Amino acid sequence: MLKVEEQQPVQFSAALIEKSEEIVKRYPEGKQKSALLPILHEVQAELGWLSPNAMDKIAAFLSIEPIEVYEVASFYSMYFLKPQGKYVLEVCRTGPCCLVGAEKLMDHLQKSLGVKENEVTPDGLFSWRGVECLAACGYGPVLQIGPEYTFYENLNEQKVDDLIQDLRKK
Amino acid sequence: MGRKLLLEHINVPDIHTFDVYRQKGGYRAVEKALKTLTPDEVVEEVKKSGLRGRGGAGFPTGMKWSFLAKPEGVARYLVCNADESEPGTFKDRYLMTHIPHALIEGMIVSSFALGAHTSYIYVRGEMMPQIRILERAIAEAKNAGFLGKNILGTGYDLELYVQPGGGAYICGEETALLESLEGKRGNPRIKPPFPAIAGLYGCPTVVNNVESIAATVPIINDGGDEYAKIGIGRSTGTKLISASGNLVRPGVYEIELGLPVEEFIYSDEWCGGIANGKRLKATVAGGSSVPVLPANLSLKLANGDPRLMSYESLSEGGFATGTMMGSGGFIAFDEDQCIVRNTWNFSRFYHHESCGQCSPCREGTGWMEKVLHRLEFGHGKMSDIDLLVDVSKKIEGNTICPLGDAAAWPVASAIRHFRDEFEWHVNEPVKSLDTNYGLANYAEPIAKAVSTEN
Numbered sequence: 041m042l043k044v045e046e047q048q049p050v051q052f053s054a055a056l057i058e059k060s061e062e063i064v065k066r067y068p069e070g071k072q073k074s075a076l077l078p079i080l081h082e083v084q085a086e087l088g089w090l091s092p093n094a095m096d097k098i099a100a101f102l103s104i105e106p107i108e109v110y111e112v113a114s115f116y117s118m119y120f121l122k123p124q125g126k127y128v129l130e131v132c133r134t135g136p137c138c139l140v141g142a143e144k145l146m147d148h149l150q151k152s153l154g155v156k157e158n159e160v161t162p163d164g165l166f167s168w169r170g171v172e173c174l175a176a177c178g179y180g181p182v183l184q185i186g187p188e189y190t191f192y193e194n195l196n197e198q199k200v201d202d203l204i205q206d207l208r209k210k
Numbered sequence: 211m212g213r214k215l216l217l218e219h220i221n222v223p224d225i226h227t228f229d230v231y232r233q234k235g236g237y238r239a240v241e242k243a244l245k246t247l248t249p250d251e252v253v254e255e256v257k258k259s260g261l262r263g264r265g266g267a268g269f270p271t272g273m274k275w276s277f278l279a280k281p282e283g284v285a286r287y288l289v290c291n292a293d294e295s296e297p298g299t300f301k302d303r304y305l306m307t308h309i310p311h312a313l314i315e316g317m318i319v320s321s322f323a324l325g326a327h328t329s330y331i332y333v334r335g336e337m338m339p340q341i342r343i344l345e346r347a348i349a350e351a352k353n354a355g356f357l358g359k360n361i362l363g364t365g366y367d368l369e370l371y372v373q374p375g376g377g378a379y380i381c382g383e384e385t386a387l388l389e390s391l392e393g394k395r396g397n398p399r400i401k402p403p404f405p406a407i408a409g410l411y412g413c414p415t416v417v418n419n420v421e422s423i424a425a426t427v428p429i430i431n432d433g434g435d436e437y438a439k440i441g442i443g444r445s446t447g448t449k450l451i452s453a454s455g456n457l458v459r460p461g462v463y464e465i466e467l468g469l470p471v472e473e474f475i476y477s478d479e480w481c482g483g484i485a486n487g488k489r490l491k492a493t494v495a496g497g498s499s500v501p502v503l504p505a506n507l508s509l510k511l512a513n514g515d516p517r518l519m520s521y522e523s524l525s526e527g528g529f530a531t532g533t534m535m536g537s538g539g540f541i542a543f544d545e546d547q548c549i550v551r552n553t554w555n556f557s558r559f560y561h562h563e564s565c566g567q568c569s570p571c572r573e574g575t576g577w578m579e580k581v582l583h584r585l586e587f588g589h590g591k592m593s594d595i596d597l598l599v600d601v602s603k604k605i606e607g608n609t610i611c612p613l614g615d616a617a618a619w620p621v622a623s624a625i626r627h628f629r630d631e632f633e634w635h636v637n638e639p640v641k642s643l644d645t646n647y648g649l650a651n652y653a654e655p656i657a658k659a660v661s662t663e664n
Contacts, residue, residue, distance in 0.1 A: 066371040068285070068328070071411055073393035077376050081335060108393075115395040115565075116376025118335045134297045135498060135555045136454040136541050172379065172559050173297040173498075174336055177454035177539070178461045189338035 042091070046123060050094045056086050060101060072102050076112055080119055085187035089120040117171065118186075125160045125167035127207050129153075130184050133170035136177035141196075145181045146170055148197045152204060165208065212466040213440060215428040215448050216421070220308055226343065228350035231311040239430040240356055243319045244364045247430075252323035256426055258434030260446035265291055265382070265419030266497065266537040268521050271426075277406040278324055279414040287415040288326040290317060290423050291387055292333040292340075295379040297498035297559060298539025301450035302420040304462040306333070306340045309424075310347035314370065316423035318356060319430055321368050324416055328369050331420075332387050335375045344372045379563035383611045384417035386565065397567045398611035419537075421450055442468030445520035449538050456544035458482035468523075470516045471495070472509045475542060488544035491649050492628075495524050496536020498556050499616030501623030502549070503533050504652035514655075529623065545649040549631050550642075553624040554582035560617035571614040574605040578621055585632060588639035595632045599625055628652070 052060075060079050067074040076098070083094055090113050099106040113119045120128075131137075131146050146168075150156060153166050160167045176182045179193035183200075185207075192203060214220075224230040231237075243252050257272030278286060290313070294302040306313060313331070321329045333341050348370050351357045359367045373391055375381050381390045385399035388410050409415020425447060429437045438446045445467035451474070454460045459482040465474065474480045475490065484490050493508040494500060511517050512531040517524065521535045543552065561575035578601050581594050602618035609615075625632060631647040 066330075066373075068411065071392070074373075074391060076393035077335070077390065078374050080376065081338075081374055102393075104393075111395055112376070112393065116335070116378050118377035133555075134559050135552050136298050138552070138555055139455045139541070139543065139547060171336075171377075172562055173295055175294045175296075175300045175303050175334070177298050177300050177541070178452060179300075180454065184336060186338075189336055191339060 042122075046091060047093065050087060050091060050097060052083070052097065053086060056082055057101075064102075073104055073108070075102060076104075076109065077116070080109075080113055081187075084119060088126070089123050123160070126165050127167075127185050129166065129168040130171045130174075130186070131168065132172070132174040132176070132180065132182050134173035134177075136173075137180035137182060140180045142170075142181040145183075145195060145197065145200060149200060152201060166204070212464070212469065213448060214464050215437075215440075216305065216309070216312060216424055216450060217462075217464045225309055226307075226311070226347070228311060228347065228354055231309070232354070235431075236311055237315055237351075237354075237356055239427045240315055240318045240322075241362065243322055243430050244362055244366055249323045249325055252319065252426075252430065255429055255434035256323070259425075259429040259437035260434075260441075260444065261422060261425055261429060261437070262445070262521065263419060264421035264425065264449065264538070266296065266499075268535060271418060271422050274406070274418070275320075275324060275416060277404070278416055279407050280325065281414070285328070285411075285413050286324055286326045287410045287413055288317065288321045288324050288329040289384075289387065289391065289410060289415060289417045290329070290331040290420060291382060291384065291417050292331055292337070292420045293375050293379075293382040293387060294337075294420070294537075295334055295382050295563075296537050296539055297556065298452060298454055298494060298541040299497045299537040300452045300454070301462050301538060303337060303340060304452075305420055305424060305450065306337070306344060310340075310343050311351065312424045312427060313344070313420055314347050314351050314356075316426045317370055318351075318361070318368060319426050320416075320418065320423050321370075322366055323426075326416075327367050328371070330371050330373050330391060330410075332373045332375060332381070332391055334381070335377050338374070341372050341374055348372070378565075379559075380565045380611070380613060383613065386611065387417060388415065395565070397565050398613075400610055440466050442518065442520050443522055445522060445535075449519070449535075451519065451538045451540050453481050453540045453542070455542040456485045456488060456547070457542050458485050465519055467518075467520045469519045471519055472516060474519055474540070475509075481542070484542065484544050486544070488546065489649055489653055490542060491545045491547060491652055492543040492549065494533075494539070494541040494543075494620075495519075496534045497539035498541070498559065499612075499619055500534040500536040501529055501532075501619050502553075502627065503531075503623070504627050505649075506653055506655060507531055507627070510655075529619070529626075533623070546646055548586075548642075548646045549624055549628040550582065550586050550635050553621055554579065554586045556620045557582050557617065560613065564613060564617070568609040568614065570605045570608040571617065574601050574614070575617045577601050578617070582621070585635050586642075588635075588643050590632075590636045590639070592633065592636050594636070595625060595629065598622075
């Protein structure tokens with residue numbers, strides 16, 4: 041269940057609407073639905089997650105049914121249907137990264153942040169989760185942080201602690 | 211040193227910029243193709259080159275292009291598959307990060323060959339930094355007159371766009387990719403019709419991997435015949451190999467096809483051997499979905515001849531003693547790695563990434579993950595091992611797209627070659643929690659008869 045404050049109407053910034061209009065122009069006339077995935081990324085980057093209200097607004101913008109947005113947003117793993125921490129640390133947990141210590145790193149992250157996978161720290165700053173292969177197997181362990189998807193390679197416990205410290209100071 | 215076609219200038223500072231790329235001879239292929247060749251002649255050169263799809267299937271690119279339907283008045287599309295997600299594969303990320311213009315140039319040449327006037331590069335959503343790099347490169351190329359209307363005054367128009375995915379392995383399958391590009395869930399389509407007849411928006415479409423498209427640049431520059439001289443047999447040209455796992459120097463390497471596997475692993479020119487002085491236990495040669503091989507069969511064929519990095523040599527012996535080239539995602543396991551744990555990890559991946567459309571895959575991948583989980587964590591039964599083989603066989607070949615096969619093969623091959631290790635997990639449930647089965651006899655010369663294809 042979403043909390044009351046998570047059910048409030050949402051506003052898109054002028055820049056977001058302008059960007060969305062530009063994206064729609066990439067496709068032939070009448071194929072504006074193709075803009076759905078890129079626009080979902082843009083909206084998530086601005087709002088932090090995709091609330092039902094935000095998705096309804098996207099549906100109206102693209103002249104498609106709300107269900108067409110919901111079914112897509114829930115299919116792909118990058119879209120958040122619940123509020124997250126300000127920084128979501130996504131650690132690759134697939135085979136090649138595990139050969140070089142990804143599992144240990146996730147244990148360490150859980151200890152350092154004091155929250156379990158997919159939970160948000162009390163200060164609202166961090167959440168973390170294991171994700172499937174990020175296509176950087178030669179540089180593992182790796183993690184990424186949205187919405188820019190900044191990438192961190194060849195990680196160890198020390199580097200992760202330093203990263204968390206840096207983000208806290210920001 | 212082997213010849214480098216794609217990564218020749220990788221170490222040139224600022225090669226990611228248009229100016230430096232152009233100084234190093236970039237965009238010559240566009241000039242040559244648009245000004246001196248007809249689209250059909252470009253297709254002919256690619257056919258002559260023998261280039262095989264670098265995404266995993268290894269289907270000849272020129273032949274794929276020649277299947278494209280060309281009805282009057284209907285748009286045709288080229289879509290680049292940059293949804294690189296196969297565990298063990300990271301070559302496309304590398305290429306797009308460091309030499310984005312190689313892909314842009316290839317896209318222009320290939321679009322011209324196919325008569326496409328709008329083309330898309332579908333990049334996996336997690337690669338936002340690469341998406342920004344490509345968008346900048348496209349803007350630079352457009353600025354220099356290599357994209358847009360009337361390119362180089364030849365009358366050819368092309369618009370190129372980057373499309374982000376949403377984080378779904380399945381969208382690497384070409385029809386799922388097209389669904390996704392149309393703004394839908396990534397459920398693969400039933401074929402036929404193939405994309406060459408009805409692809410994006412129902413129009414004739416070609417979907418090619420990043421590396422395949424980039425390879426058209428040297429093919430046009432030097433000619434298809436020259437390209438075909440590199441490599442061995444029907445494995446022509448160079449291939450990007452993503453090397454990961456327990457290696458001294460993991461990374462992306464461009465090899466001439468035909469390089470011995472042993473040289474690739476141990477030579478200082480390439481991976482430099484197994485990290486920390488350990489010994490090799492097993493390899494996955496072409497990304498997580500291809501069969502895993504023990505060390506001895508990785509380096510040598512069943513008859514004792516050296517195994518080479520080529521489509522034919524890697525698959526020599528079928529699934530009984532061979533594997534596949536796949537996408538070139540080469541994963542090396544040292545003696546401390548647990549095959550059962552890795553197989554569980556891979557099966558979790560496929561369960562997570564199954565789109566849920568076909569029952570054998572949706573249910574079977576979850577079932578295999580559950581059984582492998584209990585084997586790995588000390589609750590397995592001896593009958594579980596045959597159960598896994600049975601489930602994998604019932605997925606294989608019974609799904610719309612190849613994800614079912616991709617999920618079945620790693621499990622079936624792990625049991626085929628490492629059954630001892632699975633049995634040990636059942637017999638030693640406590641011990642197997644904190645120690646590994648080790649190297650066993652997996653690196654010994656192939657004296658003992660290898661099990662037959664099951």
